[in-house]
Amino acid sequence: MAEANARPGxxxxxxxxxxxxxxxxAVAAVQGVSFPLFPGExxxxxxxxxxxxxxxxxxxxxxxxxxxxxxxxxxxxxxxxGPADAKAAGIAVIYQEPTLFPDLSVAENIAIGNQPxxxxxxxxxxxxxxxxxRLFRRLGVPLDPGRPARGLSIADQQLVEIAKALSxxxxxxxxxxxxxALSAVEVERLFAVVRSLRDEGAAIMFISHRFxxxxxxxxxxxxxxxxxxxxxxxxxxxxxxxMIRRMVGRDLSALFPKQDVEPGDVVLEVEGLSREGVFxxxxxxxxxxxxxxxxxxxxxxxxxxxQAVFGVDPYDEGTVKMHGRKLRKGQPRAAMAAGxxxxxxxxxxxxxxxxxxxxxxxxxxxxxxxxxLGLLFGSAEHEAAETWTTKLQTKLGRLSDAVGxxxxxxxxxxVLAKWLATGPKLLIVDEPTRGIDVGTKAEVHRLMSxxxxxxxxxxxxxxxxxxxxxMADRIVVLREGRIAAQLTRAEATEESVMYAAMGQEVAx
Amino acid sequence: MTVTSDRSAPTDxxxxxxxxxxxxxxxxxxxxxxxxxxxxxxxxxxxxxPRFLSGQSIRDNLLNTAILAVMATGQAVVVITRNIDxxxxxxxxxxAFAVATLMSNQDLPMVVGLLAGLAIGAVAGLVNGxxxxxGKVPALVVTLGTLYIYRGxxxxxxxxxxxxxxxxxxxxxxxxxxxxxxxxxxxxxxxxVVAAGSVMMRNYRVGRELYAMGSSPxxxxxxxxKVARNLLGAFVLSGALAGxxxxxxxxxxxxxxxxxxxxxxxxxxxxxxxGGVAVFGGSGxxxxxxxxxxxxxxxxxxxxxxxxxxxxxxxxVGALIILAICADRLVAVRIARSLRKRDAHV
Numbered sequence: 001m002a003e004a005n006a007r008p009g010x011x012x013x014x015x016x017x018x019x020x021x022x023x024x025x026a027v028a029a030v031q032g033v034s035f036p037l038f039p040g041e042x043x044x045x046x047x048x049x050x051x052x053x054x055x056x057x058x059x060x061x062x063x064x065x066x067x068x069x070x071x072x073x074x075x076x077x078x079x080x081x082g083p084a085d086a087k088a089a090g091i092a093v094i095y096q097e098p099t100l101f102p103d104l105s106v107a108e109n110i111a112i113g114n115q116p117x118x119x120x121x122x123x124x125x126x127x128x129x130x131x132x133x134r135l136f137r138r139l140g141v142p143l144d145p146g147r148p149a150r151g152l153s154i155a156d157q158q159l160v161e162i163a164k165a166l167s168x169x170x171x172x173x174x175x176x177x178x179x180x181a182l183s184a185v186e187v188e189r190l191f192a193v194v195r196s197l198r199d200e201g202a203a204i205m206f207i208s209h210r211f212x213x214x215x216x217x218x219x220x221x222x223x224x225x226x227x228x229x230x231x232x233x234x235x236x237x238x239x240x241x242x243m244i245r246r247m248v249g250r251d252l253s254a255l256f257p258k259q260d261v262e263p264g265d266v267v268l269e270v271e272g273l274s275r276e277g278v279f280x281x282x283x284x285x286x287x288x289x290x291x292x293x294x295x296x297x298x299x300x301x302x303x304x305x306x307q308a309v310f311g312v313d314p315y316d317e318g319t320v321k322m323h324g325r326k327l328r329k330g331q332p333r334a335a336m337a338a339g340x341x342x343x344x345x346x347x348x349x350x351x352x353x354x355x356x357x358x359x360x361x362x363x364x365x366x367x368x369x370x371x372x373l374g375l376l377f378g379s380a381e382h383e384a385a386e387t388w389t390t391k392l393q394t395k396l397g398r399l400s401d402a403v404g405x406x407x408x409x410x411x412x413x414x415v416l417a418k419w420l421a422t423g424p425k426l427l428i429v430d431e432p433t434r435g436i437d438v439g440t441k442a443e444v445h446r447l448m449s450x451x452x453x454x455x456x457x458x459x460x461x462x463x464x465x466x467x468x469x470x471m472a473d474r475i476v477v478l479r480e481g482r483i484a485a486q487l488t489r490a491e492a493t494e495e496s497v498m499y500a501a502m503g504q505e506v507a508x
Numbered sequence: 509m510t511v512t513s514d515r516s517a518p519t520d521x522x523x524x525x526x527x528x529x530x531x532x533x534x535x536x537x538x539x540x541x542x543x544x545x546x547x548x549x550x551x552x553x554x555x556x557x558p559r560f561l562s563g564q565s566i567r568d569n570l571l572n573t574a575i576l577a578v579m580a581t582g583q584a585v586v587v588i589t590r591n592i593d594x595x596x597x598x599x600x601x602x603x604a605f606a607v608a609t610l611m612s613n614q615d616l617p618m619v620v621g622l623l624a625g626l627a628i629g630a631v632a633g634l635v636n637g638x639x640x641x642x643g644k645v646p647a648l649v650v651t652l653g654t655l656y657i658y659r660g661x662x663x664x665x666x667x668x669x670x671x672x673x674x675x676x677x678x679x680x681x682x683x684x685x686x687x688x689x690x691x692x693x694x695x696x697x698x699x700x701v702v703a704a705g706s707v708m709m710r711n712y713r714v715g716r717e718l719y720a721m722g723s724s725p726x727x728x729x730x731x732x733x734k735v736a737r738n739l740l741g742a743f744v745l746s747g748a749l750a751g752x753x754x755x756x757x758x759x760x761x762x763x764x765x766x767x768x769x770x771x772x773x774x775x776x777x778x779x780x781x782x783g784g785v786a787v788f789g790g791s792g793x794x795x796x797x798x799x800x801x802x803x804x805x806x807x808x809x810x811x812x813x814x815x816x817x818x819x820x821x822x823x824x825v826g827a828l829i830i831l832a833i834c835a836d837r838l839v840a841v842r843i844a845r846s847l848r849k850r851d852a853h854v
Contacts, residue, residue, distance in 0.1 A: 084732030099731070103722070
């Protein structure tokens with residue numbers, strides 16, 4: 001590891017991340033990470049979802065401040081109070097979602113904050129447009145500097161971002177999954193540009209999930225896992241197998257106990273489900289007492305599949321059956337009537353009404369059943385809410401408090417209570433423990449396990465491998481909208497799931 | 509997928525100049541539309557009653573527009589940043605009453621009055637800006653609150669009294685009607701304010717940053733734009749111009765009570781929206797807003813000349829606002845379509 005950190009006979013590092021730690025609340029996102037970035041190199045940063053890559057990027061961009069540790073540019077300690085400081089230090093960041101101003105022209109977007117001025121300190125538009133044209137010629141892209149940024153394709157927006165970085169004479173270019181939304185041709189064009197920048201002496205940090213891109217573009221790679229630095233090595237000396245092993249290699253603690261349950265009848269059957277451009281030919285089934293996990297990388301289509309099964313999103317082909325009866329598509333009401341419940345990924349947006357009381361939230365999906373003569377009585381609500389929050393051991397003050405006052409873990413329990421109160425046969429949970437501390441996480445897992453033991457069929461969408469491996473009886477791995485593998489609990493290891501998710505052959 | 513190592517065909521393709529022109533043309537039609545509407549309205553009214561084009565009538569229209577245009581300039585800047593300032597009517601009121609009280613029965617030069625009005629407005633605007641930025645309360649709510657607060661302060665101060673024209677110095681009262689080179693001071697000040705505002709928004713960095721902030725607030729933060737400074741600046745400007753408008757109001761009407769300028773904020777917002785400033789920020793122009801102010805004023809006087817019930821004036825202003833917003837949507841859709849078409853050819 002040490003050999004790779006110092007490049008023999010080369011310049012000193014342009015940028016150094018030194019022993020940096022950053023926590024959000026009780027969650028440590030990055031812990032004691034160090035690595036250097038040299039001029040003239042393209043450096044890959046890889047890790048699972050939630051390994052801390054984005055936090056590193058945001059610290060370098062001046063959005064977050066490290067709790068401890070230092071960032072160094074050209075050997076000098078820097079302390080960024082905001083994005084302006086990072087920019088002034090020569091660091092340019094290209095986010096996965098480009099951050100242009102749609103109403104301004106392309107030339108203005110490139111020059112913003114740095115426009116050429118006339119003697120009267122007015123903006124010199126001619127010079128500004130000429131600059132943009134010069135940059136586009138240098139990058140070899142035919143973009144019109146006069147058009148507004150609104151309506152540009154993602155690929156073109158990224159090229160504008162690169163031109164922006166060049167115009168501010170950035171010496172460090174950080175790219176957070178720039179290729180995620182690009183076609184193969186666009187990726188090639190982007191890489192050609194990035195290579196020429198690298199050859200001109202820029203230091204480039206490249207974040208990607210696609211290994212073929214890393215081997216094609218980067219010399220060195222830094223691997224992160226659970227917020228920690230695992231290794232910084234030459235890409236040439238590392239096989240894809242090695243990389244994956246280091247990304248996932250961790251002790252699987254006994255945090256996630258799924259009781260063994262003799263599976264019952266088939267509850268959910270999905271056959272040949274397809275949606276143009278999103279997922280294709282998805283088939284799987286879930287039996288009573290079983291927990292089936294949908295695994296895969298962010299963007300593989302996991303949530304989209306389950307949204308379609310529940311009827312929130314449409315699908316083009318295929319069938320969804322509950323207890324052998326076909327469900328009509330696009331009708332969440334029908335799905336709920338058949339005994340399906342969906343706990344969405346984004347609690348704040350989709351799962352809870354933050355301003356309403358806990359009891360009101362719990363009883364929301366079955367307000368009709370509780371109502372007498374169309375009127376909802378507080379006592380009925382209270383009773384129902386009490387039963388379920390107690391069962392789930394939710395920590396709360398009063399049932400009449402607003403849900404927004406609860407911690408993330410307890411909010412998640414309220415969402416679960418809300419759906420369990422409807423007496424479902426199939427529970428779909430999307431990222432059940434995202435943003436929840438470790439202790440509550442274990443509780444949510446225990447809960448899911450006991451629910452399964454009671455005969456509930458559970459489908460869990462999760463980005464966290466340990467959770468998937470610990471909880472699931474079977475794992476359906478999706479990759480780019482297709483099923484890459486179906487693994488039983490015995491077959492599933494961190495490696496086999498990651499191999500399938502990333503499209504690599506399982507090495508012997 | 510493989511990635512080739514050589515650079516993939518970087519050609520110096522011609523940069524699409526026609527699209528840029530077409531886009532510029534579409535943008536201009538927005539202000540051009542107001543000019544056309546104005547011309548039609550004036551022509552129709554003049555045919556019905558030629559005196560509508562007399563020197564006195566034009567002068568009255570311009571004088572009536574001046575105060576609205578000064579306030580619309582400040583409002584346009586605030587709306588472009590995706591905010592709104594509803595307190596301007598009350599700021600005008602407090603400034604008009606304060607300055608009239610200051611000037612009454614004293615021999616202070618006009619400049620003192622103007623500066624006092626600007627200062628009072630600037631402080632009121634600063635309070636708005638601080639609450640929006642650091643209180644993290646939406647501008648709509650903050651300025652709705654200060655609308656009542658500033659008005660309340662004026663009422664409790666005035667306590668039902670009013671400053672009458674005979675208490676004010678002569679030079680203060682004639683200021684509104686005095687001319688230089690045939691142009692009334694009031695109109696001249698409005699022209700200077702609108703011109704300065706337009707140049708600032710179009711040709712200076714801070715102006716473009718204000719557009720950027722309205723276009724994408726999150727991206728503005730990431731781009732390292734001094735968002736807090738600019739936002740406070742926009743509210744201070746809007747407040748100061750409302751304060752200035754208060755002085756002009758006092759000079760023009762002579763008699764000032766605590767109710768001066770009540771409800772004016774809605775006319776100002778209407779002028780800005782009719783003038784083509786997007787309600788969600790990022791686009792529009794100061795001189796478009798000033799044209800909007802002129803159009804609203806001319807509609808008012810034209811209806812009077814045409815002997816149409818004043819009731820219709822409000823309905824027509826309302827229809828214009830809706831029309832303006834629909835036109836913006838239409839233009840935006842057309843731009844998007846023409847750009848998409850162009851991309852398809854590349």
